[in-house]
Amino acid sequence: MRAKSFLGFCQPLTSKKGIAMVVLRRALAAVLLLFSASCVPAQTLALTFDDGLDPSTEPAAASWNRQILKSLRDAGISSMVFPSLVRTGQGEGLDLIGDWGRAGHAIGNHTSRHRSLGSPQLPLADFIGDVKEAGAVLSRIPGWSKMLRFPYLKEGNMLAKRDGMRLWMQAAGYRAAPVSIDASDWYYNQVYVAWLNEANAAKADQVKAAYIAHLLDRAAYYDGLAQQVLGRSPAHVMLLHTNRINAAALDELIWAFRERGWSFTTARSAFDDPIYTEQIDTLPAGESILWASAKAAGIPGLRYPAEDSVYEAPPLRAQGLIPAHMPQ
Template sequence: MNKLIAILIFFVFASSYSQETKPQLSITIDDPNTESSGNMTWLEKDDAILEALKKYDLQAALFISGKRINSAEGNILLSRWSEAGHMLCNHSFSHSYYHSQKQTLESYQNDFMKCDSIINKFTGFTKLFRFPFLKEGNTTEKRDGFRKFLSDNGYRQGYATIDASDWYIDKRIIDTLKSTPGIDITPFKEYFISHIYSRAMYYDSLAVQLTGRHIKHTLLLHHNFINASFLGELLIHFKKNGWELINASDAFKDEVFTKEPDILPAGESIIWALAKETGKYESLLRYPGEDSEYEEIPLNNFLKTYYK
């Protein structure tokens, strides 16, 4: 009951503030790749995502895991995004889990530089780094050591303020299309848009509680079939609900992206991490911040109302 009361107070406060100002949203896209997905070739998928961004004159930040684009086709993909004016940012080469005992500070630094060597030749190259899985170090040595390494190399962190599980919904829609080709995927679209928007409202409300204002948000999405299919409609939904769409380069100028929360394990959305650091929002936080385990049952129940 106490947790429910805290959540209600939290959203009442945030919603009263939100009526006075307009929340702002930018798009960041992780893990560009040259794999076909659903009924799309990689090029069709890439075209669709780029076109959705172009329609709203939006510059996105593309966080690149080197192993996924280390090919001739990958070079074409990066050229397309760079020439379209988007930011090309580092997401490591191997997309390894930094909190694993197998990963040392040195091994992670080497992997980082391997990706840097691939992307630094493009005009859109931008010195922002996003940790795979949003895991920034499970020891003080790994956390602080990598923060210093980034600074020494002129990089800043490419935090996500709004995390979500688009990747899980994408996996489910791909599995469904494989088992039932030609099935109507409208239910997945509706759940996807509802899920992303609800997580955006949660993180924006939490940000207002923490900072007293609407920050400039960076939404974490992926270079996948579901975004190729529905990114445009997702952007429409945000605009219809009063959000302003902004460029990623503008969003990353917000003061919140200079913060380095003193928590262990480090990571998650920067808003989640800042809330965790205060020790005041435990009733509103879960760990990890986002994962498939939170979406499996709600998605199953939602789909049951359509597929009988």
């Protein structure tokens, strides 16, 4: 009750002096609010999902897709999906992407063939062809947004390809859709599925727990990198995939982030943060936008690639969480 009396919001205004006191109290309250807000690290995060699923090659695709959408809806989170036609197919898999659009999520472009612009074997013109091919199909889906997520986050192995792509995107009206938080959910998914295929639900559960810890760890790492490079915590964008482990873990991982003080924002508004329109001068180009910014700033100790199974396999193996017969 003392706080209410101090703020004085409910007191009647009886005189000029009274009004002045209330104005003063409200100004003080605003300062206090600002002060307390600056003491609490306010980290925000948007979730984005790459690839899409194809029911013609994966019978459970529709079920996993439905589960991911349900988790997002239950948590009140608006996301963005970046389908690649080679992963969705051109039939029912596109219908599943349509479900994202109808649920209010945004749809971007992840190319038709999921080829890496970082590959010396892939000419720029072929990569642009992949973007156009996917755009022609995906632009018919509700929620379409002309944003490109580069496969493998690789934006060119040489200057001519990197800058040629940037010029083409500008002329074509495309925006890049980088991530700030990269992770290895695709690898945890492989290990998780391998245990389920061995009918070992207990081990699969342990992998799921390790996976959530991995995402929290990567988020803390990239947020720390942001503090070094930007001096602030941006609206983060995290890379996930439309896979089985996310269908199973999304409820828990959203809860885990919220419990640690992270709040969720929409992918559309997160991309308004100026870091996502920066054109960083690194080669090979790509990775997390924060990793690239740190690389350009000469921050030491950055590993390349920034995220990979080679970093995740040893600790998982040490915990007995990699099946003996899992293909390496």
